[in-house]
Amino acid sequence: GAVVSQHPSRVICKSGTSVKIECRSLDFQATTMFWYRQFPKQSLMLMATSNEGSKATYEQGVEKDKFLINHASLTLSTLTVTSAHPEDSSFYICSAPDRAEETQYFGPGTRLLVL
Amino acid sequence: GENVEQHPSTLSVQEGDSAVIKCTYSDSASNYFPWYKQELGKRPQLIIDIRSNVGEKKDQRIAVTLNKTAKHFSLHITETQPEDSAVYFCAAGGSAGGFKTIFGAGTRLFVKA
Numbered sequence: 001g002a003v004v005s006q007h008p009s010r011v012i013c014k015s016g017t018s019v020k021i022e023c024r025s026l027d028f029q030a031t032t033m034f035w036y037r038q039f040p041k042q043s044l045m046l047m048a049t050s051n052e053g054s055k056a057t058y059e060q061g062v063e064k065d066k067f068l069i070n071h072a073s074l075t076l077s078t079l080t081v082t083s084a085h086p087e088d089s090s091f092y093i094c095s096a097p098d099r100a101e102e103t104q105y106f107g108p109g110t111r112l113l114v115l
Numbered sequence: 116g117e118n119v120e121q122h123p124s125t126l127s128v129q130e131g132d133s134a135v136i137k138c139t140y141s142d143s144a145s146n147y148f149p150w151y152k153q154e155l156g157k158r159p160q161l162i163i164d165i166r167s168n169v170g171e172k173k174d175q176r177i178a179v180t181l182n183k184t185a186k187h188f189s190l191h192i193t194e195t196q197p198e199d200s201a202v203y204f205c206a207a208g209g210s211a212g213g214f215k216t217i218f219g220a221g222t223r224l225f226v227k228a
Contacts, residue, residue: 032214043204044218093158097214102147104216109158
C-alpha cells in the first residue's frame, strides 16, 4: 500500500515556541491531506483539511491562526503549532487519501510535548 | 457534517469468545467505512474496510457488516486472542465527502487469557 511519512516523530518544546510538523505522501500525489489530533485515551479528532494550492479548511473550534497549515506541493503538507502551550501537547497524525485506491493512509504520528 | 457513534466504549471478553463493536453514522453520502486497530503509542492500523456497495466482508477472524438503510455498521471478531487487545475505531467517509474521514470514539477491547 501507499506510504505517508511524518516528521518529526517526537518533539519537545518550550511554551511559547512554534513547532512545524511535516506530512509527506511518498509514492502518490495527494491534493488533499487531513490533520488529526489525538489526546490520551481519546479518539482521533479531525482538525483541518489541507488543500494543495489553496487555504486549509478548519473544523469547528480549531483556531486557524494557531494551527497554520501549508500544502505547497502535491506530496507535502505542514502543520505549524504557533505559540505552543502545554494544552497543545498531543499526538498529531496526518492522513492522505490515495484516490486511485480510494483508501486513506495515515502517517506514523508526531508526539508533541510542550513544557 | 458526518457524526459517528461507537459502542461499547469498553469490551472485555474471554479468549476464544467473539467480540462485536457497533457504529452508526449520520451522513448518507458516506460510502467508505474503515476499521482501525490502535495499539498504545502507535498510529491506527487499517484492519478491514467496507464500501457502501456491499453488505458484508470477511477476512479470516474479522468481519464487517453494513446496513445502509439504518446507517449501521459493525465489526465482528471471532475466536479472540490476547493479541487482539487494543483500541478499535470505526470511521466513515469516502469519495462523496472528499475523503474526509470521521472517527468514532473508540472501543477498548480486552481479551482475557
